Structures are given as C-alpha cells and as structure tokens.
Amino acid sequence: MLSRTAENIFWMARYIERAESTARIIQMGQRMAILPGPIHREEWRSVLRVTGCDRLIDGDRPVAEADIVHLLLLDDANPSSIRACLLRARNNGRAVRTALTQDMWEALNEDWRRLEHYDVMRARRDLAELIDWVKTRASTFRGAAETGQLRNEGHDFLRIGGALERAEMTLRLLDVKYYVLLPETAVVGGVRDHYQWTSVLHALSAARAYHHVYGGGDYTPWRIADLLILNPQFPRSVSFCFEQIGWHLDRLARAHGQRGAAHETAATMLSQLRSRESGEIFEGGLHEFVQNALIVTNRLSREIAQAYHFA
Structure with missing residues (x-):
C-alpha cells in the first residue's frame, strides 16, 4: 500500500472518531451543566479542555453553551470542531476512494453539508438531534467497514x-x-x-x-x-x-x-x-x-x- 493511502485512511478514521467523541462530550456537558451549585460554572469550560480548545476562549470569562456550539460543532476554522472533522474525514476518504467500499463512501458522503445550514441559535435548538446524527454517521461508517472492507x-x-x-x-x-x-x-x-x-x-x-x-x-x-x-x-x-x-x-x-x-x-x-x-x-x-x-x-x-x- 502506498504510504499516502495509508496516511489518508489512518487520519480519516481519527477524524471520524474525533467527531463522534466531541459529540458525546458536548452531550455530557449538557447533562452536567443543568446541575445546581458551583460545578455548572466550570462544566462548559471543562468540555473545551477535554477537546484541547480552551485556548479559544479569552481570559476567565464564563463559557456558555452557545460558545460550545459555535466552537465545537459549527466552526470550520477550528480543526477540532465536528464540522471540520467530518469535512477532513470526507476529504481523506475522497483521496483514497478506490480503497473504500461503496457503503463506506456513502457513509462519509451522505448529507455531509448538513452543518453548513445551521447557525448557533438553530443548532442549539436542534442540538440533541445533531448529536445523534453525528453518532449515527460514525456508527454507520464503522459498520460498513466491519461488514465490507x-x-x-x-x-x-x-x-x-x-x-x-x-x-x-x-x-x-x-x-x-x-x-x-x-x-x-x-x-x-x-x-x-x-x-x-x-x-x-x-x-x-x-x-x-x-x-x-x-x-x-x-x-x-x-x-x-x-x-x-x-x-x-x-x-x-x-x-x-x-x-x-x-x-x-x-x-x-x-x-x-x-x-x-x-x-x-x-x-x-x-x-x-x-x-x-x-x-x-x-x-x-x-x-x-x-x-x-x-x-x-x-x-x-x-x-x-x-x-x-x-x-
């Protein structure tokens, strides 16, 4: 196998996994942020720390759910955002299209522009649905690889x-x-x-x-x-x-x-x-x-x- 092909496949898998993991962590942040008491003040910042993105918020100002949705879901300028990860996974997959099964490619390619149609307000409203969508896309890709590759x-x-x-x-x-x-x-x-x-x-x-x-x-x-x-x-x-x-x-x-x-x-x-x-x-x-x-x-x-x- 060509080393370039191996690299693209390796990073395609990493980006898919990163997108799903980030979705799971945002979901956990939601669960934790509704708790009473002082811990909720740190919860969204801790979500940024897990993903290595805490540097993207200036100073010690409180981190809100809207910040998380912008930075970790929609921001294509942040390489760790779900949108950026899914785009990079697709680009890596397209570069090695012949090394993937049809089902694997379809799992990468289907509805891949979906997040482009969201702003922060709408994404917050549909956040649970979007998180489930990301998790389903990752699971579909892994299932396609498991059964056909x-x-x-x-x-x-x-x-x-x-x-x-x-x-x-x-x-x-x-x-x-x-x-x-x-x-x-x-x-x-x-x-x-x-x-x-x-x-x-x-x-x-x-x-x-x-x-x-x-x-x-x-x-x-x-x-x-x-x-x-x-x-x-x-x-x-x-x-x-x-x-x-x-x-x-x-x-x-x-x-x-x-x-x-x-x-x-x-x-x-x-x-x-x-x-x-x-x-x-x-x-x-x-x-x-x-x-x-x-x-x-x-x-x-x-x-x-x-x-x-x-x-």
Missing part, C-alpha cells in the same frame, strides 16, 4: 487510527473530569455525585458495562477509572484500544517483515496496562498516569507516521 493493510490503518484517537479522548475526558469532580468525592454516594460520575459513563456509553462489571449503583471514581482504563472487554477503554493497536501493528509487521519503535511503544504500553491492579491507578495518581499515557499516544502517532512514511 477487506482485512488488508487499509483495514489495519483504519483500526489503528480509530483506536488511537479513542484512547486519547478517553484519557482526556478522565483527566479533566477528575479535576472538575474531585471535590465531590467527599460526598460519594449522594445524588449529585452519582449524577456527575454517571454522566462520565454515559458520555462513553459505559453505564451498562459498569453495571455488568461492578453490579450496579456504587459509582465510585476509582472503579470508573479502572473500567475506562484497564478493562480489556470494554471497547472504549484504553486497554482495549491498545489491544487493537498492538494486534494490527503486529499484522503490519508481519506483512512488511520488520518491526520498529511504534511496535515496541504499543507493546510496552499494553504490558503496563495489563500489569495494573484494580484501584492502583487512582491511588497512585490518576492525573500523573493520564499525562504519561497521553505522551505515549502522541509519541505512538509520530512513530507510526515515521515507520510507514506518512508525509
């Missing part, structure tokens, strides 16, 4: 890109929520605390998984951290994502007859995740773990680009 190198780069983006967003969400919600751990088990932490689970479609793993309503931050970082069965956990990354990198290594720094980085990270005990990450410092893990994901992205000669 050849399991070749293109599929490997698609899965690696999506898993790397998903792991990074899960880590960012945990880190930001840790600081916003930590004062509430003094009243763990209260109604407000329960609602805040379950909002994190809902953002990642993890509430049912949490129930199956831990048996119900004791929503504690250390268990949530364990589920979202260490659980190898939950598809949005960091551990699951690195399992996928490692598996597909190994396939590429066998196809090319060589391994490189990216393969070792992924294998080392996965080994570290597997060796952690329940509760160990939270006790040892969630923020420190997440910051180190984000360094790893950023380095891994660069190493993959170098190994497979992305431009």
Whole structure:
C-alpha cells in the first residue's frame, strides 16, 4: 500500500472518531451543566479542555453553551470542531476512494453539508438531534467497514487510527473530569455525585458495562477509572484500544517483515496496562498516569507516521 493511502485512511478514521467523541462530550456537558451549585460554572469550560480548545476562549470569562456550539460543532476554522472533522474525514476518504467500499463512501458522503445550514441559535435548538446524527454517521461508517472492507493493510490503518484517537479522548475526558469532580468525592454516594460520575459513563456509553462489571449503583471514581482504563472487554477503554493497536501493528509487521519503535511503544504500553491492579491507578495518581499515557499516544502517532512514511 502506498504510504499516502495509508496516511489518508489512518487520519480519516481519527477524524471520524474525533467527531463522534466531541459529540458525546458536548452531550455530557449538557447533562452536567443543568446541575445546581458551583460545578455548572466550570462544566462548559471543562468540555473545551477535554477537546484541547480552551485556548479559544479569552481570559476567565464564563463559557456558555452557545460558545460550545459555535466552537465545537459549527466552526470550520477550528480543526477540532465536528464540522471540520467530518469535512477532513470526507476529504481523506475522497483521496483514497478506490480503497473504500461503496457503503463506506456513502457513509462519509451522505448529507455531509448538513452543518453548513445551521447557525448557533438553530443548532442549539436542534442540538440533541445533531448529536445523534453525528453518532449515527460514525456508527454507520464503522459498520460498513466491519461488514465490507477487506482485512488488508487499509483495514489495519483504519483500526489503528480509530483506536488511537479513542484512547486519547478517553484519557482526556478522565483527566479533566477528575479535576472538575474531585471535590465531590467527599460526598460519594449522594445524588449529585452519582449524577456527575454517571454522566462520565454515559458520555462513553459505559453505564451498562459498569453495571455488568461492578453490579450496579456504587459509582465510585476509582472503579470508573479502572473500567475506562484497564478493562480489556470494554471497547472504549484504553486497554482495549491498545489491544487493537498492538494486534494490527503486529499484522503490519508481519506483512512488511520488520518491526520498529511504534511496535515496541504499543507493546510496552499494553504490558503496563495489563500489569495494573484494580484501584492502583487512582491511588497512585490518576492525573500523573493520564499525562504519561497521553505522551505515549502522541509519541505512538509520530512513530507510526515515521515507520510507514506518512508525509
């Protein structure tokens, strides 16, 4: 496979995953912002922090829902906005059109201009519908790839890109929520605390998984951290994502007859995740773990680009 094709597929997957993750985080922000008390004043700013866009709001002025809708949904000048991500995913897909199935291309191409017809006021009014639309588009694309794409190198780069983006967003969400919600751990088990932490689970479609793993309503931050970082069965956990990354990198290594720094980085990270005990990450410092893990994901992205000669 040409390195340019591999790069386009890799980034197409990342942009699709980023668009969906941003939609989920906006949805979580809505749930959290309606809570009474001082925490709602920081909630929308924390949404910007998760997506790395807090620099786009000047000073310490309060961040409102209208700011979020403009910056993270509609603003094509912000490369992390949903509109920009979907456009870039489509552009990458168009560049490798022959490497995609018809269903994959249609999932990228259908109604792709929809957000151009919205201003902030109308988008706020239809926000729930737009968030569901973004999530459905991402799921449709993944379903088309799952059922129709050849399991070749293109599929490997698609899965690696999506898993790397998903792991990074899960880590960012945990880190930001840790600081916003930590004062509430003094009243763990209260109604407000329960609602805040379950909002994190809902953002990642993890509430049912949490129930199956831990048996119900004791929503504690250390268990949530364990589920979202260490659980190898939950598809949005960091551990699951690195399992996928490692598996597909190994396939590429066998196809090319060589391994490189990216393969070792992924294998080392996965080994570290597997060796952690329940509760160990939270006790040892969630923020420190997440910051180190984000360094790893950023380095891994660069190493993959170098190994497979992305431009």
